[in-house]
Amino acid sequence: MISDPFAATEHNRVASGLSRRHRTGKIWQAIFFSATVIGLVALVALLWTVLDKSFSYVAIEYKVDPATLSSKPLQELTNAELVNLLEANLSKNRFRTLDRKQTLTERTHADLLTLIYDNIVEPRALASYSMSQWIASSQEIRAEVAEKYPDAKLEFRAWINGDFLIDPLSGDPLLVGVRTALMGSLFLILITIAVAFPVGVGSAIYLEEYADKNKWYNRIIQTNIDNLAGVPSIVYGILGLAIFVRTLAPLTSGALFGNADANGRTILSAGLTMALLILPVLIINSQEAIRAVPNSLRQASYGLGATKWQTIWNHVLPQALPGILTGTILAVSRAIGETAPLIIVGAATFITSDPTGPFSKFTALPIQIYNWTTRPQEVYRNIAAAGILVLLISLLTLNAAAILLRNRFSRQHA
Amino acid sequence: MTTQTNENNIIIQANDLSIYYGSFRAVKNVNLGIQRNKITAIIGPSGCGKSTVLRAFNRMNDFVQSAHNDGKILFHGQDIYAPEVDPVQVRQMIGMVFQKPNPFPKSIYENIAWGARINGYKGNMDELVENTLQAAALWDEVKDNLKKSALALSGGQQQRLCIARALAVKPEIILMDEPCSALDPIATLKIEDLMRELSVKYSIIIVTHNMQQAARASDLTAFFTMDEDRAGLMVEYGETSQIFTRPKDKRTEDYITGRFG
Numbered sequence: 236m237i238s239d240p241f242a243a244t245e246h247n248r249v250a251s252g253l254s255r256r257h258r259t260g261k262i263w264q265a266i267f268f269s270a271t272v273i274g275l276v277a278l279v280a281l282l283w284t285v286l287d288k289s290f291s292y293v294a295i296e297y298k299v300d301p302a303t304l305s306s307k308p309l310q311e312l313t314n315a316e317l318v319n320l321l322e323a324n325l326s327k328n329r330f331r332t333l334d335r336k337q338t339l340t341e342r343t344h345a346d347l348l349t350l351i352y353d354n355i356v357e358p359r360a361l362a363s364y365s366m367s368q369w370i371a372s373s374q375e376i377r378a379e380v381a382e383k384y385p386d387a388k389l390e391f392r393a394w395i396n397g398d399f400l401i402d403p404l405s406g407d408p409l410l411v412g413v414r415t416a417l418m419g420s421l422f423l424i425l426i427t428i429a430v431a432f433p434v435g436v437g438s439a440i441y442l443e444e445y446a447d448k449n450k451w452y453n454r455i456i457q458t459n460i461d462n463l464a465g466v467p468s469i470v471y472g473i474l475g476l477a478i479f480v481r482t483l484a485p486l487t488s489g490a491l492f493g494n495a496d497a498n499g500r501t502i503l504s505a506g507l508t509m510a511l512l513i514l515p516v517l518i519i520n521s522q523e524a525i526r527a528v529p530n531s532l533r534q535a536s537y538g539l540g541a542t543k544w545q546t547i548w549n550h551v552l553p554q555a556l557p558g559i560l561t562g563t564i565l566a567v568s569r570a571i572g573e574t575a576p577l578i579i580v581g582a583a584t585f586i587t588s589d590p591t592g593p594f595s596k597f598t599a600l601p602i603q604i605y606n607w608t609t610r611p612q613e614v615y616r617n618i619a620a621a622g623i624l625v626l627l628i629s630l631l632t633l634n635a636a637a638i639l640l641r642n643r644f645s646r647q648h649a
Numbered sequence: 650m651t652t653q654t655n656e657n658n659i660i661i662q663a664n665d666l667s668i669y670y671g672s673f674r675a676v677k678n679v680n681l682g683i684q685r686n687k688i689t690a691i692i693g694p695s696g697c698g699k700s701t702v703l704r705a706f707n708r709m710n711d712f713v714q715s716a717h718n719d720g721k722i723l724f725h726g727q728d729i730y731a732p733e734v735d736p737v738q739v740r741q742m743i744g745m746v747f748q749k750p751n752p753f754p755k756s757i758y759e760n761i762a763w764g765a766r767i768n769g770y771k772g773n774m775d776e777l778v779e780n781t782l783q784a785a786a787l788w789d790e791v792k793d794n795l796k797k798s799a800l801a802l803s804g805g806q807q808q809r810l811c812i813a814r815a816l817a818v819k820p821e822i823i824l825m826d827e828p829c830s831a832l833d834p835i836a837t838l839k840i841e842d843l844m845r846e847l848s849v850k851y852s853i854i855i856v857t858h859n860m861q862q863a864a865r866a867s868d869l870t871a872f873f874t875m876d877e878d879r880a881g882l883m884v885e886y887g888e889t890s891q892i893f894t895r896p897k898d899k900r901t902e903d904y905i906t907g908r909f910g
Contacts, residue, residue, distance in 0.1 A: 447714065449714065529751075531747060531749060531751035532751060532753065532754075533712075534709065534712070534745075534747060534751070535747065535751045535752075535753065535811070535814075536753075537709065537712070537740060538707070538709065538740055538744060538745035538747070538815070539740070539741070539744070539763070539764035539767070539768075539814065539815065539818050540737055540738065540740045540741025540742075540764070540767070540768055540818055541737070541764070541767050542737050542767075545767050549763065549767075550753060554754065
């Protein structure tokens with residue numbers, strides 16, 4: 236307690252209730268601080284679960300132990316030795332089939348290794364133990380695995396690794412990769428941004444700079460946009476299904492451009508649906524950014540004999556751009572993680588070929604994560620965790636790029 | 650009510666001008682002839698419509714959606730509110746300097762060059778920038794860092810840059826809306842000196858709250874006040890020396906002696 240130097244006067248601490256007022260302030264400060272802590276704890280818990288699951292000890296059973304195949308580790312063998320291994324361990328028919336698909340001697344080293352794993356070693360994951368489980372009770376786990384799966388080996392595995400990123404989807408959990416889904420997501424976002432950004436910023440400019448806010452139709456448009464921002468994403472999915480997948484099928488399937496497959500369930504339909512989904516948020520954010528441009532700047536421009544468009548293009552937009560980009564980042568982040576509309580619009584849950592153009596069939600990261608979490612096998616939890624990490628990292632990368640871009644613009648106009 | 654000392658020397662003339670915001674009449678029946686190459690000050694209490702009248706002279710009121718006028722403003726014998734007149738052209742011929750310095754968030758050079766460029770200036774831009782900055786008495790202070798952001802300048806320098814920017818589009822009249830109210834006394838004096846130099850080539854109309862400023866810096870003074878219905882009106886207009894020493898109207902006398910406003 237601070238001693239009160241004015242205790243003798245009528246303005247002393249007790250009379251003015253100063254201690255009580257300070258105490259109230261302290262209590263509120265503590266409440267706000269704990270709110271922040273709760274948020275942080277939740278975030279750390281989420282990251283911990285995902286990271287913990289991304290690295291695990293797996294009980295793997297091999298049909299043929301790779302150590303018995305050759306004296307050296309398989310990775311160090313030459314292509315010719317690998318082909319010999321295949322020939323020695325496979326039936327004649329199987330070997331010939333593989334050779335016919337693509338001549339074995341012309342295949343890459345990684346390709347041959349995959350063939351050996353798929354056809355000879357045939358590993359099967361039987362159980363998976365996350366890092367925290369392992370650290371807490373490695374002895375019990377060893378004993379359990381030895382008892383339940385006497386033929387299995389307990390191996391450490393980082394589920395998020397280079398192969399996971401570059402391999403296509405696969406039915407085998409130990410060989411599954413995320414490339415198809417990652418490419419799908421990136422393609423999707425590209426289409427979404429390309430459509431939503433110009434349309435959204437254009438609408439925002441119209442509503443803020445041109446529209447007469449006293450006119451009833453402009454007020455209806457504004458109210459509708461504000462409400463559309465809160466519509467559940469699945470509704471946009473249904474809308475996308477009806478408009479882009481069904482009604483506009485000749486366009487979205489590429490049939491009009493000579494694509495033989497007249498199915499509208501393409502990456503273009505999904506991208507357009509996503510664009511529709513983030514459009515209201517993008518418009519509202521861009522409007523805020525344009526509204527934040529001080530009126531004095533517009534007046535300065537008009538005062539020099541500038542037209543409306545010269546004022547908007549040279550002063551309002553450059554000044555609003557950082558804010559518009561921030562809004563776009565938020566909207567696009569939402570689109571990247573969106574699952575429901577993609578399911579409705581018809582993203583494939585299993586597809587092994589990368590998207591090659593706007594008319595490709597596709598899958599996306601959140602679709603795969605959802606799909607993996609619904610599988611009963613324990614290992615798919617680990618794969619889902621690794622997939623979530625990939626999603627988070629690509630989201631952070633995209634945002635970082637957008638923030639760099641934004642900072643460049645705000646520096647130019649500071 | 651109009652004092653027109655020399656009919657031929659009038660550059661812009663408000664005839665029976667009333668300005669409305671919606672149904673509210675903000676200014677009524679103003680007759681004001683602004684003389685060429687003179688500094689005309691508009692003084693009066695807050696809310697008497699000084700700024701509204703000033704903004705009517707280059708159609709800046711167009712941006713207030715509910716604003717509309719009665720009467721005429723004649724510039725070169727042409728009513729600037731006539732339908733065939735393009736307000737953009739009016740604003741190029743009648744420049745404006747605002748209350749708060751509002752340079753563009755660009756370089757000093759670009760602040761000056763932009764207005765000239767959009768108005769189709771084809772000559773040597775470096776020369777124009779130097780000339781206008783010199784005319785605005787800013788050249789010596791900024792000539793070494795024209796590429797620097799205009800926002801890095803002091804308030805007084807920014808305001809002189811805004812004046813230079815207005816000069817670069819070659820206006821005939823410069824409207825100044827309390828240009829010194831955000832500045833310190835030294836910067837204020839610099840702007841007043843500058844106005845005096847500029848009045849050789851330009852006609853200046855300045856709205857000010859500062860009566861000393863009006864008395865010091867202007868040739869002619871118009872005194873505005875409010876009616877009972879809060880509509881602004883012009884009480885008296887004449888030579889500044891006459892307004893401040895021998896006002897004809899009681900209301901003017903009360904205001905300048907500090908008994909009202």
